[in-house]
Amino acid sequence: MKVDLIDNNGVTVVSPSGEIDMYSSPELRKQLLTLIKKKTSTIIIALHDVTYIDSSGIATFVEALKRMMPYKGKLKIAEVPESIMRIFNFSKLDKVFEMYESVDDAIKG
Amino acid sequence: MKVDLIDNNGVTVVSPSGEIDMYSSPELRKQLLTLIKKKTSTIIIALHDVTYIDSSGIATFVEALKRMMPYKGKLKIAEVPESIMRIFNFSKLDKVFEMYESVDDAIKG
Amino acid sequence: MTEQVVLRVASHPKYLSVVRAVAVLTAELYGLCRQDVEDIRSAIDEACSNVIRHAYKGDTQRQIVIGFRCLEDSFEVTIEDDAPKTSLSDLKQRNLDEVRVGGLGLHIIKKVFDSIAYDETKQGGNRLILVRTIRRSNES
Amino acid sequence: MTEQVVLRVASHPKYLSVVRAVAVLTAELYGLCRQDVEDIRSAIDEACSNVIRHAYKGDTQRQIVIGFRCLEDSFEVTIEDDAPKTSLSDLKQRNLDEVRVGGLGLHIIKKVFDSIAYDETKQGGNRLILVRTIRRSNES
Ligand SMILES: Nc1ncnc2c1ncn2[C@@H]1O[C@H](COP(=O)(O)OP(=O)(O)O)[C@@H](O)[C@H]1O
């Protein structure tokens, strides 16, 4: 897994690529916590290039969401590939996260 | 591995895709031998979608080449990906086969 | 053992990618449909992650042995460790309605496999036996 | 055994894709550069094909065990079978200048690995030990 970060006037787009699992999710977590420490108001996680995600990856998003609540930050998930959507549906987290088709929609939304 | 065949006025383009190894090369061999039995005058093997080839795949081409000699058929190899070119170079077969950049070049050549 | 494919790796999360690749290729060889292959990849990954996290408590120097076997109409996976004995009652599933970190792995494993059991006859360590009834890719 | 990854498969050519995937992922985990990873994939595939073809004479019901290990500056692969004893002198390399079918595998194996040996201490069957000195991907 690699993580790309793009900052757009306080909206940060986080684009991991490759496989997110118990081995790689700590790196993603570290990057998200760094953004949250800076009280980044909106984080958009773009999953377009993610080929696999496990429960530890999902847990990382849940943790980020919870840590952004105290300062009313927004966590948005965009461009979820079909094969990965399954784990969101299954964990009922598609109801908890704001999910968007595209990064543009997530910025506007 | 899958094999696509396209026939163009006596020139047959054979396009295997995927991995060619000891498991899959017998299928490729069978298809080539069927064409050779019909005395197909020119066979172009397009390797664009081949991700791996082993010595049994190479042996299949050598066998086809030899079996086409008696009736003066032509065997041409086209669109060889870089990673696969290595085994041709190494086996010195780039000197033995007619190699072409594209199927069009192979048809003209 | 009658497993057709057996993989042994150290209990380090970096080897989970190897485990997943072998799971995917083996399930494909056995003719499982694409969706089932992906589900099996997830479930085996979660089960091995749990061995590292819970059975070995994060010790990355131990061993995990994963066996794959295909019978007439079932796909069987065994996951062995040499940690202290675990039983099914130790696997604590949580309610997915509360949003919290963790607790998703077992849900995935139970959704994907039709039967989950520990081999009680194993001397020392654990052997988790996961069985899934097969829907072949040409029938899907 | 001190191998970090061990794969056991039946001696059927359909499992060669599993062997290659494990070889590639393991070599990548150990930091080998892309070209070396591809070379190692070829060499291990050829060595296992040879076990099926020559040692087992095409019997697809036997077993092959492939072990991977990374030391400070070398990548070691062991390939075990339980066929009659083979020695290095049985591996007959042919001249590549004559164009003929077959005889390329050993050339590939010898080009990729710096050292090739049979473990003479193994009781029953063969253990081929292949060692390659490492060029790491960040140095390439
Ligand atoms: N292999 C195992 N050995 C011991 N306990 C386990 C094992 N797998 C799961 N458990 C227990 O079951 C609980 C639920 O597992 P899981 O749903 O995967 O969630 P998580 O690992 O995120 O806690 C774990 O917290 C642990 O207490």
Ligand SMILES: Nc1ncnc2c1ncn2[C@@H]1O[C@H](COP(=O)(O)OP(=O)(O)O)[C@@H](O)[C@H]1O
């Ligand atoms: N594992 C093995 N056991 C016994 N003999 C072998 C083994 N590997 C190779 N050989 C011998 O070495 C020869 C050369 O092998 P190779 O270069 O791979 O070509 P090929 O397999 O196409 O004949 C084989 O024909 C065989 O006689």
